[in-house]
Amino acid sequence: MDNPRLAHELVLLGLDPTGRIAGRNPGFDFALAGAVLLDLALAEKIDVVDKRVVPLGGPHSPDAVLDEALGIIARRRRRAKDAIPRLARGLRKRVLAQLVRDGAARIETVHVWRIFPSVRYPATDPPLVAGIRQRVDAAVRGGGTPEPRTAALCSLLAPAGLDRRLFPDVPRKELRRRLDEISHGNWASAAVRQAVRDVQAATAAAVTAAVAGGAAASG
Numbered sequence: 396m397d398n399p400r401l402a403h404e405l406v407l408l409g410l411d412p413t414g415r416i417a418g419r420n421p422g423f424d425f426a427l428a429g430a431v432l433l434d435l436a437l438a439e440k441i442d443v444v445d446k447r448v449v450p451l452g453g454p455h456s457p458d459a460v461l462d463e464a465l466g467i468i469a470r471r472r473r474r475a476k477d478a479i480p481r482l483a484r485g486l487r488k489r490v491l492a493q494l495v496r497d498g499a500a501r502i503e504t505v506h507v508w509r510i511f512p513s514v515r516y517p518a519t520d521p522p523l524v525a526g527i528r529q530r531v532d533a534a535v536r537g538g539g540t541p542e543p544r545t546a547a548l549c550s551l552l553a554p555a556g557l558d559r560r561l562f563p564d565v566p567r568k569e570l571r572r573r574l575d576e577i578s579h580g581n582w583a584s585a586a587v588r589q590a591v592r593d594v595q596a597a598t599a600a601a602v603t604a605a606v607a608g609g610a611a612a613s614g
Contacts, residue, residue: 396499396523400458401430402490404527404548407499407518409557414503414515416487419556422602426555427490428482429598431464432475433547436590437583440465443593447472460489475597480605491516499523528561535562535573540580547591550578554598 396403405427411417418426432448435441440456441448450469456462464482473481494500500516518524527548534541534549541549552558553574562570578595581588 396497401434405430407524414517421605423555424483425601426551428479432594443590446474448478475593476600479601540582543582546582
């Protein structure tokens with residue numbers, strides 16, 4: 396798969412050997428929307444002005460998911476924390492469809508208890524997945540500041556619920572400290588870094604709100 400986006404990489408990190416997403420819900424879907432915004436911010440397609448996500452113009456993105464997100468942003472300038480739930484709708488299926496189309500995953504239908512059909516998406520490009528994991532592993536276990544795309548991907552691991560899954564051997568506090576250190580590192584231009592930080596904060600806020608709402612509904 397050529398030039399995978401952050402959303403593709405996050406999904407590939409989240410797929411377990413059976414082809415299911417192992418991340419936390421709804422955090423994973425919100426983190427996935429955050430990945431789309433981070434890709435747009437790193438490409439200087441959007442900025443965050445007065446806490447609202449605004450398009451910066453220029454040519455359309457060649458990626459259908461990113462281009463659709465730009466259209467949603469252009470139609471209404473939402474605060475980042477409000478844009479993320481809107482962008483998350485159906486995003487997982489669209490990203491998985493792209494991975495299948497590009498040969499990085501396949502569709503597989505299994506029957507739970509031999510009755511209920513369940514669609515799985517096992518990864519089919521082990522070198523691609525291994526390369527993504529190696530980048531993330533080197534960033535978390537090493538020192539210094541990773542390159543921007545790897546730093547952006549690392550900033551989404553905790554909201555997606557993948558941090559402990561990928562690094563079960565790293566003490567919880569140490570892992571949290573290192574991921575925070577990466578997230579706030581000096582790895583992008585000032586304008587992009589501010590947009591990325593706002594997106595990170597909005598992703599965390601959206602996840603917290605969704606979890607709180609689910610707890611209230613079940614109470």
